[in-house]
Amino acid sequence: MAKKLCAAGIILIALLGLGSCGKKNDNKVVIYASTEDFRTEHIQKLLKERFPDYDITVQFLSTGNHAAKLKAEGTSTEADISICLEESYLENVKDVFADLSSYDASEFLPELVPAHRRYLPWDRGSASIIINRKMLNDRGLPVPTSYADLLKPEYKDLVSMANPKTSGSAYSFLKSLVNAWGEDEALAYFDKFAENVLQFTTSGSGPVNALIQGEAAVALGMTFHAVEVMNKDGADLEILFFEEGAPYNITGMAMIKGKETRPAVKEVFDFTMTKLVRDDKELFLPEQIMVNQTNNIPNYPRNIPYADMTGAQDMAEKERILNKWKY
Numbered sequence: 001m002a003k004k005l006c007a008a009g010i011i012l013i014a015l016l017g018l019g020s021c022g023k024k025n026d027n028k029v030v031i032y033a034s035t036e037d038f039r040t041e042h043i044q045k046l047l048k049e050r051f052p053d054y055d056i057t058v059q060f061l062s063t064g065n066h067a068a069k070l071k072a073e074g075t076s077t078e079a080d081i082s083i084c085l086e087e088s089y090l091e092n093v094k095d096v097f098a099d100l101s102s103y104d105a106s107e108f109l110p111e112l113v114p115a116h117r118r119y120l121p122w123d124r125g126s127a128s129i130i131i132n133r134k135m136l137n138d139r140g141l142p143v144p145t146s147y148a149d150l151l152k153p154e155y156k157d158l159v160s161m162a163n164p165k166t167s168g169s170a171y172s173f174l175k176s177l178v179n180a181w182g183e184d185e186a187l188a189y190f191d192k193f194a195e196n197v198l199q200f201t202t203s204g205s206g207p208v209n210a211l212i213q214g215e216a217a218v219a220l221g222m223t224f225h226a227v228e229v230m231n232k233d234g235a236d237l238e239i240l241f242f243e244e245g246a247p248y249n250i251t252g253m254a255m256i257k258g259k260e261t262r263p264a265v266k267e268v269f270d271f272t273m274t275k276l277v278r279d280d281k282e283l284f285l286p287e288q289i290m291v292n293q294t295n296n297i298p299n300y301p302r303n304i305p306y307a308d309m310t311g312a313q314d315m316a317e318k319e320r321i322l323n324k325w326k327y
Contacts, residue, residue, distance in 0.1 A: 028055040029268045032070070033083040034063045034251070039284050043083075043276055050271055054264055063089065063168060070096050080259040081269055083276075084122050086168050087250040087313040094118040097254040103273065107290050112250060119252035121289040122277060126246040126304050127169045128223045128239045130208060135217040144218060146242055147177070150193060157198045160207040160216035165322050167204040169222045172247030176307035178321060180244045187324055200327050211237060223301065224285050230299045239299075245307030248287070253277065 033040055040060055047056045059079075061069065067089035070077055074096055082090075082097070090097075097118040105113045105120055112121045131143060139158075144150055150159055162170035177186040194200075198216050201207060207219035208226050212235055219226075223246070229235040253272055259265045278290075286295035287304065295302055311317050 026262065027053060027264050029057070029081065029264050030079050031056065031058045031081045031083055031268070032061050032066050032077075032079040032085075033058050034061055034066045034086075035084045035280075036284075039280060042279065042283065046276060046279065047268065047271070050275070051264075051268065054268070056268065067093060075257045077256060080256055080262070080265040081272065082119075082252075082254045082256070083272065084251045084253070087252060088168075088315045088318055090119050090252045090254065091313045092315040096257060098257045098260040100254070107292070109289060109291060112289055119254035120273065122251045122253045123280065123285045124248055124250050124287040124289050125169070125285060126223045126248040126287060126306065127172050127221060128226065128241055128246055128301075130211060130219045130221050130223075130226045131238050131240060132211045132214070132217050132236065133238055134236060135211075135214060139217070141217065143238075143240070145240075147189065147193075147244070150196060150218065151189075153196075155218065156196045158217040159193075159196050159220070160198050160210040160218070161193075161200055161220040162204045162206055163200040163202060163327065164325055166202045167206075168249050169204040169247070170200075170220070171318065171322070172249055172307075172309065172312065173220055174321065174325070175312050175318070176244060176247035176309060179308045179310055183321070191326070194327050197327075208237075211235075223287075223304070227297065227300045231297070239301055241301075241305050245305045247307045248309060249312070250289075 033043065035043065040058055044058050047058070063086055066082070066085050070079070070082065070093045077096070094116060099117060100120060101117045103120065105117070108121050112124070129144070133143065136143060141154055144155070161173070164171040164174045174186065174190065177189060181189070198210065201210070204222055205225050207216065207221035208229060210216035211219050212229060223239060226237050226239055230237055255265060255269050281289065281293060282296065286293070286297050286300055
């Protein structure tokens with residue numbers, strides 16, 4: 001009898017342990033995010049304040065790793081929520097995401113909301129022509145006013161751009177000119193453009209860094225990064241847009257399919273949709289994704305003339321074009 005009672009006690013303890021473990025897991029939420037450190041830190045701060053009893057992990061992943069993990073792991077991924085993944089990758093893994101049709105998307109610009117509703121917009125980030133005017137003046141060079149100007153021999157080794165194979169912002173330049181001019185003309189342009197490029201950097205932030213370090217006078221870079229260093233570090237830069245318009249990327253937010261039934265995940269995603277996305281736009285990346293949205297960040301351009309980015313979310317098309325990139 002004693003042995004039976006002892007065995008029953010062990011089973012009961014095990015069951016209680018499993019029950020408490022299950023309860024703990026019910027409060028655990030994992031977010032994959034491809035945001036910069038300071039944006040991620042702000043997200044973590046707000047989540048901790050709003051959900052002090054939840055175990056929420058915001059795991060930073062580069063865009064490529066973020067997409068690769070979701071592709072490889074599918075709905076079995078440890079992630080519950082995905083934030084700030086580029087649209088071309090979102091489309092490639094959209095079957096991993098829960099249907100968000102029940103959410104009111106009327107506050108977002110309708111052209112940015114996909115018909116399948118597997119994700120909703122998180123941000124829009126443009127690219128632009130960024131210059132160090134002092135460096136141009138010191139060399140007696142005019143400010144370029146067109147892509148054609150950047151082919152002039154006087155700009156040799158003074159232009160910086162990221163590699164489209166490793167940078168989403170750089171691919172947006174390539175895709176925007178393919179849309180504006182046709183594929184053959186755009187690729188022929190970059191063959192000539194490459195002769196003037198100081199370096200095709202790996203990172204999308206590389207071109208602006210080259211301006212700050214005095215290595216380049218003209219950068220094809222991220223508007224967001226230029227404004228950041230202007231406001232934070234007092235960098236003397238200027239932001240320009242050529243006739244073809246500003247290339248841009250859209251990123252999105254989503255829940256993993258099957259996770260939307262967990263109350264903690266749904267609560268955190270609801271907060272992401274209503275609070276986190278708005279805070280991020282007000283404080284960091286103000287380019288318009290919502291109907292009623294204002295831009296109050298100093299030095300951030302207003303009324304950005306966006307380029308035609310039709311097809312930018314097509315991963316197969318992206319891979320096909322990049323296979324022709326030689327640099």
